[in-house]
Structures are given as C-alpha cells and as structure tokens.
Amino acid sequence: MTDATILIVDDQPTNLAVLAQLLQPTYQVRAANSGVRALQVAASVPKPDLILLDVMMPDMDGLTVLTQLKANPVTRDIPVIFVTAMNSSEDEEYGLEHGAADYITKPITPAVVQARVRTQLEAKQARDWLHNQNAFLEAEVARRLAENDSIQFVSIRALAHLAEIRDPETGNHLRRTQQYIEALALQLRSHPRFAATLTDRAIQLLTKSAPLHDIGKVGIPDHILLKPGKLTPDEWEIMKTHAKMGSDAIERAESDNEQPVDFLTLGKEIAHWHHEKWDGSGYPDGLSGDDIPISARLMALADVFDALISPRVYKLAMPAEQARDIIVTGRDKHFDPDIVDAFLVIFDQFVAIARHFSESAQTPSLDTITAGLNI
Known part of the structure; x- marks a missing residue:
C-alpha cells in the first residue's frame, strides 16, 4: 500500500522527524504533536490507514487517545501501533488489551518499524477488501430478496386478478x-393469544397472501357465480x-x-x-x-365485513x-371473540380503508340504508 496514509503522533519533534524520514519515501505521512x-x-480527510502513537505524552496520553479513537465510529477501525519507551511485557500486554494492533519499543529499529507498518497495512487492506465484499454480498442479497418479493407480489396479483375477471363485482x-387483515x-x-404467531414477518406474509382467499371462485360456473x-x-x-378448490390450486402450485x-x-x-x-x-x-x-x-371477519358494506x-x-353490529352479534359464534x-x-380504521378503496364510480355511500345479507 504505497499510497497509504500514516499518522505519526509524538510530543517530541525529534521523534516525529525520525519516523517521518523513515516512512515518507514509501507512504504519505501526516504528523501530530499532541x-x-x-x-x-x-x-479528517484523508483519513489515515494506520496510526503510530506515542504512549507517554503530556495532557493526553496514548492510551486515552486510543480509547477515544475506538469510541468514534469514524476512527475506530484505524489500526494503531503504540510506539513507546516502556518495554516491559506488562506494558505491551496492557496496550494490546486496550485495542492496539501492535507495539514498537524505543529506540526504534528502522527495519522493525517498516516491517510492522507493512504488516498492519496489509492486514487492513485485507479487512477492507473483506468488508467491501461483505457489503457487496449484502447488497446483492437485498436486491435479490426485493426482486423475489416483487415476483411474489406480481404472481399473487396475477392469480387474484383471475378471480376479479370472473367476478366483476x-x-x-x-x-x-x-x-383489514x-x-x-x-x-x-x-395480545397473549396471538403474540407468538403474529410476528412482523408473519403479518407481512399474511398481508401478502390475503388476496388469494377467493381464488377458487375461478372454478365456479358463471350461472352460479354471476347469478x-x-x-x-x-x-x-x-x-x-370454491374454498377447497382455491386451496387445492395453491397446493398444486406449492x-x-x-x-x-x-x-x-x-x-x-x-x-x-x-368460511x-x-x-x-x-x-x-x-x-x-x-x-x-x-x-x-382474520379473513373471516374481514371478508364478512366487506361483503356487508359492499x-x-x-x-x-x-x-x-x-x-x-352484525359482526358483534357473531362474536363467539361466527368469529373469534x-x-x-x-x-x-x-x-x-376499517371505515377509512373502505372509503379509501371504495368503488366510487359504482358504489353507493357507506351511509346508504340498505337491505341485509345472508352470510
């Protein structure tokens, strides 16, 4: 990654100069003295691909800087190599436990610094590639799911339209x-009786499949269906x-x-x-x-209500x-209470739905006083 950007952080100008001189021939180097x-x-932009961070600094030490870097969504994925004069195994373990990617002790050895930097940049490049691949795959899965949902919707509407063609009413x-459903x-x-079943996914599927309820009417002779x-x-x-014919037709498709x-x-x-x-x-x-x-x-109530007001x-x-009032009369008899x-x-909401999808060109107002219907 010769085009990588490296941020070096040290409160001593001499240390900054040494690291900059070592890395600049190969990488783009930015510096911070606090x-x-x-x-x-x-x-900021360009965001560094790697940070070399001194631990012992006044005002805000390297561990505090690392903690804040990891807390910020913009910077939390930038790998950090600690550069410090503290060379005990306990110090190194402490730094790694707090999120440092690697640990370099002072005085630095140029070959070691270059090797550690190269290793971390290659690892980051691999992580970035994997992240991009995952993002691509997620987008592709989402696209295919949307396409599948669209195909299902069109298929359902096409099947349901068969019933509409047979029955112009x-x-x-x-x-x-x-x-309504x-x-x-x-x-x-x-509701305690329904919570385990009526999940968001179940409601979505239920709503999607509802138009198939009368698909069996395509098998009813015209002299009966249109009488x-x-x-x-x-x-x-x-x-x-028509009820069994509809389910049989769907089962054959399934x-x-x-x-x-x-x-x-x-x-x-x-x-x-x-029914x-x-x-x-x-x-x-x-x-x-x-x-x-x-x-x-659910469909039993929705279907009867719509039949009554249509x-x-x-x-x-x-x-x-x-x-x-007729629905209420059917509580515990026709319908689940x-x-x-x-x-x-x-x-x-039922009334609002009925008005929104009313057959306005041919349907009397819902307030029209009318005769009943034997259900």
Whole structure:
C-alpha cells in the first residue's frame, strides 16, 4: 500500500522527524504533536490507514487517545501501533488489551518499524477488501430478496386478478380485505393469544397472501357465480366448493417447488378455511375455535365485513355501523371473540380503508340504508 496514509503522533519533534524520514519515501505521512491534535487529524480527510502513537505524552496520553479513537465510529477501525519507551511485557500486554494492533519499543529499529507498518497495512487492506465484499454480498442479497418479493407480489396479483375477471363485482374487495387483515393483525400482535404467531414477518406474509382467499371462485360456473339473486340450495353447495378448490390450486402450485413457500402456505390456509366459523357451523370442514388457523379467522371477519358494506346485484350496500353490529352479534359464534374485540377498537380504521378503496364510480355511500345479507 504505497499510497497509504500514516499518522505519526509524538510530543517530541525529534521523534516525529525520525519516523517521518523513515516512512515518507514509501507512504504519505501526516504528523501530530499532541493527543488532541491526533484525534482531529485522524477524523479528517484523508483519513489515515494506520496510526503510530506515542504512549507517554503530556495532557493526553496514548492510551486515552486510543480509547477515544475506538469510541468514534469514524476512527475506530484505524489500526494503531503504540510506539513507546516502556518495554516491559506488562506494558505491551496492557496496550494490546486496550485495542492496539501492535507495539514498537524505543529506540526504534528502522527495519522493525517498516516491517510492522507493512504488516498492519496489509492486514487492513485485507479487512477492507473483506468488508467491501461483505457489503457487496449484502447488497446483492437485498436486491435479490426485493426482486423475489416483487415476483411474489406480481404472481399473487396475477392469480387474484383471475378471480376479479370472473367476478366483476369483486373490484377493490381484494385490496380492502388485505388492508383489514393487516390492521387486525397489527392490533392483535401484542395480545397473549396471538403474540407468538403474529410476528412482523408473519403479518407481512399474511398481508401478502390475503388476496388469494377467493381464488377458487375461478372454478365456479358463471350461472352460479354471476347469478343476480339468491342461490338455490344445490347452487349454494356448488358455491361452497370454491374454498377447497382455491386451496387445492395453491397446493398444486406449492408442490411444484422443492421447498415450502411461506406466503403460499398462508394463502392456502386462508382460501381453504376463511368460511369456517368459531362455533363449528362453517364450511368446508366444520372446524371450530382455535382449530381454525389464525389467518383464516382474520379473513373471516374481514371478508364478512366487506361483503356487508359492499353493493351486489341483489342488494345495496349496508352502513358500516350496521355491519359492525352484525359482526358483534357473531362474536363467539361466527368469529373469534378476541378478533371481534380488536375489530371494535380499530373500527374507524376499517371505515377509512373502505372509503379509501371504495368503488366510487359504482358504489353507493357507506351511509346508504340498505337491505341485509345472508352470510
């Protein structure tokens, strides 16, 4: 490192001159005659690659200078070689324990100084290279993770869009339910029943996978899916198959991958069980209570709320307050009671989400007084 910068620190001008004369033919040399000045120079540009530091100096000794260098993020990685007349093994051990990279005793031997300096500069160069490589690798990993997240997002939107194409009334339903679930999960993450499950990563995956909940509707015949009226019992049985069809489709996609994909696993749970009810009266498997995955319990409330406040060809939109009262009625029956309680705390957020992602071009106001919906 012939272009390296070395800072020499000594209160004796003669010692500075000797070290400067020895090192200047090979390196760029800067000098400081006190500890205070050394700290200033070390933090300025060009930052030294190595510091030769006298230990015995007035006002601020070398150990104090070293301590302050290590405390400053700008200078803490600069290697320091102590240069001192103290030559006992205890002195050397003390200096090394306090962060010195090496120890040179006075009177100096030119060959020793040059060898020690060269060794420390080569070691620093290797550390800097490794640091740069690590920084590059971290940036590359971050880039690939971002790229992977982007691919996952596009894939989810593409799959969810299939359901939107089949059902023109879906509109912003997917966006709203996605936001509802995130709001509920964030509200519940400190709850004793949910804290272990609703981590930041889990909430992120849950929010990402939520739009897949109705993907199974692509398999429902048009005359049932788009029927402008109440379904017959037989038609309703066919409609209910969309839950399992959705989870089966996701499972087939998941099986093509060598390892499980977290967001697909959650998407499969939500698609399969978001019509289950807390009391066991839901479908397709009649699960009850905590046997229903948390992801599906959250979607159950989000989906029902949005269905109630959204217009359909066979009904008008219900006021948000009326939908809230229906949700409360379903506490301990349709919905997990703690999730209902969280919903009530953040009800205003639900209303704000509904308004933000409303079907403004075709949807009546949330305050429109309307008929109910059989859920």
